[in-house]
Amino acid sequence: MNLTQRMAMAGMTATALLLSTSVLPATAQTADPAEPAPVEAAAPAPEPPKADIASAVTCQVLIGQFDDSVAAAKVEDAVKASARTLRGEGNKACNAWDYQAGIGSIRVAIETIGRKPIR
Numbered sequence: 001m002n003l004t005q006r007m008a009m010a011g012m013t014a015t016a017l018l019l020s021t022s023v024l025p026a027t028a029q030t031a032d033p034a035e036p037a038p039v040e041a042a043a044p045a046p047e048p049p050k051a052d053i054a055s056a057v058t059c060q061v062l063i064g065q066f067d068d069s070v071a072a073a074k075v076e077d078a079v080k081a082s083a084r085t086l087r088g089e090g091n092k093a094c095n096a097w098d099y100q101a102g103i104g105s106i107r108v109a110i111e112t113i114g115r116k117p118i119r
Helices: 003-020 053-070 077-095 099-112
Strands: none
Touching: 053 077, 053 099, 077 099
């Protein structure tokens, strides 16, 4: 690289440095690529689902019935383990407000240990 080319590069570098600092108004500067892009007007958030109190209570009553009955149930340990798995799945569904699936799983768990669901 000869002296003329070096001087031209130094001049371009100095010009670029001046332009990127305070010479131009803030609105004319380019955006920093590390900064996130401005967010457009966001769509309104969907309304969260409403809890069904009666179904939530049914879930908790059935879970309580299962928990109170499983230790005294006269079934094999493998059957109890299977029923506990169903109870856990039902509890997760109820906590996710999928009450019909949760209630169904818990009822099956209660019937698996030889009891009749109270609700």
